[in-house]
Amino acid sequence: MEEADSRPPxxxxxxxxxxxxxxxxxxxxKALGAEIISGDSMQVYRGMDIGTAKLPLEEREGIPHHLIDIxxxxxxxxxxxxxARCTDAIRDIHSRGKLPMIVGGTGLYVxxxxxxYQFQDYGSDETFRKRMSDYAREFGAEALHARLAAxxxxxxxxxxxxxxxxxxxxxxxxxxxxxPLSELQSQSRGDAKRSPYKLCxxxxxxxRDRLYERINERVDLMLEQGLVDEVKGLMDKGVPLSSAALQALGxxxxxxxxxxxLDYDSAVALLKRDTRHFAKRQLSWFRHMRELEWVDLDSLPKNSDLFKEICGIIAGKFPFDIEYICS
Known part of the structure; x- marks a missing residue:
């Protein structure tokens, strides 16, 4: 008889x-009694709301969100x-009888x-880092990137x-x-055995064309909402241009x-292009994730059908009554 899976969901x-x-x-x-954990590497930063598409507090419908603005x-x-922070949040959510749900697009983090994963300390070399920074200033970002590509x-x-x-x-x-960093990260992924969680x-x-259209519309909306002023505000506060915040997409x-x-139109065109490229890289990363079940939104244009399809997948993993959660 197969042993019951006692791992937390x-x-x-x-x-x-x-x-x-x-x-x-x-x-x-709302249907599952879940709490949401942001799986976005940039939503952790305060003051980066528009460019990260951070859901405003008043639009979260009373659902607790974790790892935002920390x-x-x-x-x-x-x-x-x-x-480390996400593991603590999952433990806390479980302790209150709720289902933790990670939602986001940062593949490595998720x-x-x-x-x-067992992260290793790969060491640091401040002298080398400064030398590369000086190299970038003298020869440009493309030249520095070419060194990495080599x-x-x-x-x-x-x-x-x-x-x-x-x-x-x-x-x-x-x-x-x-x-190479990619080799070391691959080893970390390979070292990971059975998940500590019962995953869904x-x-x-x-x-792809429809996604790219949505991306362009999102960028336009961000600009209307004040993305330029948000970036300017970070710069005015003295956030370094080399920081993760100001190196982030958007x-x-x-x-x-x-x-x-750059002029305004060129910056907007660059942002749209970079966001499309980013989406392509995200899809490439996720396609290599184990146990991931894909849902094609084009085959389920009605929200009720999409929700029922998702609920069916979840019910196959966790002991939920699909008729109840889809009602």
């Missing part, structure tokens, strides 16, 4: 930016930090929690050339360990406009 909803995770997560949370934009927050094409492929902080960190890891992983996808494209390096 964890529901995970992932997908590319602008696919529609937020609205569905609220619907599911640190300052000038601070660093790593995947290991997220794993996987690190789901499979208990030793770690996989990591270079998922980092934008303007993401100087992460590009330098990846080069630093190679310098200190002699191994759901991925949302849709036609922020790093606006900075050159504010510093006079």
């Amino acid at each position: 964890l529901l995970v909803l992932v997908g590319p930016t602008a696919v529609g995770k937020t609205a569905l997560s609220l619907q599911l949370a 640190c300052e934009p000038s601070e660093t927050f790593s995947a290991a930090d997220f794993q 996987e690190a929690v789901c499979y208990g 030793v770690d094409p996989e990591t270079a492929g998922r980092l934008h050339p303007n993401d100087e902080r992460r590009v330098i960190r990846a080069l630093e890891v190679y310098e200190t360990t002699g191994k 992983l759901i991925g949302l996808t849709m036609d 922020y790093k494209e606006i900075v050159p406009y504010l510093t006079g390096e």
Whole structure:
């Protein structure tokens, strides 16, 4: 007789930016008695609301949200930090008899929690880091990115050339360990055995052209809501241009406009392009996630059908009455 699975349940909803995770997560949370944990690497920062599509408090419909606004934009927050804070949040949610649900698009962060990655200290070299920073200033971001592509094409492929902080960190890891960061992260994933949770992983996808149209519309909405002023506010507060905050998607494209390096239309076009590329990288990452069950939104255009499909997947993993939660 098969032994019962006593691991605590964890529901995970992932997908590319602008696919529609937020609205569905609220619907599911209300039906399942769940609390939401943001799986977005940038929503942890205070004052970064518009560019991260952070759901305003008044629109959360009373559903508790965790790991939002927990640190300052000038601070660093790593995947290991997220794993530790998220694990604590999951434990707390379970202790109150609620279902934890991670919702987001930062693949490494989500996987690190789901499979208990063992993060290693790869060391640091401040002298090397400064040398690379000076190199970027002298030869440009593309030249620095090319150096990374030469030793770690996989990591270079998922980092934008303007993401100087992460590009330098990846080069630093190679310098200190002699191994590409992508190889070390792959080893961490490979070392992870059985998940500490009873997982239900759901991925949302849709036609690529339709997704790109939604992305363009989202960027336009962010700009109408005041994205430029939000970025300017961070700069005025002295947040370093090399910080994770101002290297984030939606922020790093606006900075050159504010510093006079790009005109407004060029900055907007760059932001839309970078967001489309980011969505493509997200999909590529999620396709390699174990146990992920994909739901194609194009095949379920009616919200009631989509909700029923999702509920069916969840009921197959967790002991919920599908008729009850779909009512």
